[in-house]
Amino acid sequence: MTVLTGRHLVAVTACVSGVAHTYMAAERLEKICQQEKCSILIETQGALGVENALTDDDVRRADAVLLITDIELAESERFENARYVKCGINAFLRDPQKVMGAVRKLLSAPQHTQLILD
Numbered sequence: 001m002t003v004l005t006g007r008h009l010v011a012v013t014a015c016v017s018g019v020a021h022t023y024m025a026a027e028r029l030e031k032i033c034q035q036e037k038c039s040i041l042i043e044t045q046g047a048l049g050v051e052n053a054l055t056d057d058d059v060r061r062a063d064a065v066l067l068i069t070d071i072e073l074a075e076s077e078r079f080e081n082a083r084y085v086k087c088g089i090n091a092f093l094r095d096p097q098k099v100m101g102a103v104r105k106l107l108s109a110p111q112h113t114q115l116i117l118d
Contacts, residue, residue: 006038008062009066010065011068012044013043013089014089028096029066041062084114091117091118
């Protein structure tokens with residue numbers, strides 16, 4: 001199994017109301033990445049607008065991108081050339097290990113690989 005130790009991830013979390021689930025998902029990602037000993041930058045797109053916006057350089061340098069969202073993301077074209085996993089926010093909160101398993105698979109895939117989870 002591929003470990004995430006030393007890897008650098010970026011993520012965007014966004015839910016329909018832009019309140020609780022957006023920030024719950026961000027917190028869950030931070031805890032998982034602490035356990036996995038990898039770094040993560042998380043942009044939230046919530047009721048307060050875009051917070052901690054990812055730069056093009058952040059996305060380019062990332063080993064993988066996680067798009068945890070139930071809505072159309074602002075500036076989603078930033079991720080077109082990135083290796084990413086996209087998942088609904090409720091599915092992530094129910095089974096975060098499924099998403100992290102997809103991230104592990106993604107790390108050995110070519111750049112531009114995009115996995116969409118149900």
